[in-house]
Structure formats: C-alpha cells, structure tokens
C-alpha cells in the first residue's frame with residue numbers, strides 16, 4: 734500500500750483506505766463486549782436462569798398447578814402421584830389420620846391393606862378419591878372429604894397411589910377383588 738490515502742482508482746472514482754472513525758469502532762467493540770457478557774450470563778452460567786431453564790421451570794410449575802386444578806380424573810390424580818411434593822404432603826395426612834386403621838405403611842389393620850392388589854371398591858385413582866372423600870360409613874371408613882377438603886384429599890390419594898401394589902410384606906390378608 735502506498736502512503737497515499739488513495740487505495741484504488743477505477744473509472745475516475747478514488748477509493749481511499751481511511752481509518753474507521755473512533756466512535757464507530759467504539760460501538761463495535763462495546764457491542765462485542767456486551768454480547769459476550771450477555772451470552773456468559775444468560776446462556777452459559779448457573780447464576781442466572783437461561784431462557785431454556787426458565788421455560789422448563791415454568792412448564793414444571795404449570796404441570797403441578799394443573800394437576801391440582803384439573804377436573805378430577807384418573808389422569809390428573811396419576812399426575813399428582815408423580816409430584817414428590819404432593820406425595821409428601823399426602824404422606825403427612827396419611828400418617829396422622831389414616832394410620833389409625835390402615836397402618837403407617839398402608840399395609841392395613843382395621844381397614845384393608847392398601848399396598849396389595851386386592852380392592853373392595855376398585856383401584857382406579859378416582860375410585861380411591863371417592864373412597865376417601867365419601868367413605869363407607871357403615872363399614873367403618875369415615876368420609877374424609879369434609880375434614881380434609883379437596884386439596885388434601887387429592888394429596889393423600891396421591892400418596893396411596895404411590896404405595897399401591899407395593900405389597901408391603903406381612904400386610905393384612907387380601908380383601909376384595911384382584912385388580913391389575
């Protein structure tokens with residue numbers, strides 16, 4: 734390159750090789766620094782939630798909300814049984830109330846074994862919900878719905894679903910029909 738600023742001439746048009754203005758370079762470099770910082774914070778670190786992580790969190794929270802809000806169905810109760818927090822809450826209710834007749838591990842005493850495959854009133858999630866909600870007063874199972882309310886009833890059912898078919902050893906002898 735010559736000392737001359739003119740870099741090339743074509744058709745009488747002179748092309749110069751000037752330095753880029755400093756203000757222009759400054760915006761370029763600032764943009765690069767910003768982009769790097771942004772990428773570092775939002776896409777590659779654990780300090781801030783990346784959009785993907787935020788999305789996953791929100792989807793998870795939404796699933797839990799729906800599991801509780803959903804109209805009562807086998808699906809919504811089964812979904813709740815996969816939510817460790819709901820199962821844990823249900824376990825608390827179980828070990829304070831249901832323990833009296835079904836034992837803490839659900840293997841049965843006055844009330845039937847809830848961990849075997851035999852059921853008096855069906856083994857579908859909605860069957861269990863109905864059993865807990867309205868009970869079988871004449872058979873010694875009180876209705877728990879009025880005391881527990883909707884949410885805690887669903888959670889205790891989620892817990893029972895989590896122990897269903899686990900066949901705790903030494904449990905009460907089967908009552909009712911074999912259900913798969």
Ligand code: HEC
Pocket residue numbers: 826827830831832833834835843844845847851852853854855861864865869872873874875877889890893908909
């Ligand atoms: C006072 C004793 C008692 C308590 C407390 C009790 N149950 Fe029961 N439960 C029974 C009896 C007795 C039966 C069997 C009813 C029958 O023979 O039809 C039963 C039946 C059931 C069934 C149906 C089982 C089947 O084979 O179909 C479920 C589910 C159940 N109980 C869940 C619960 C839960 C959950 C709680 C706590 C919120 C609870 N029970 C508290 C006595 C009790």
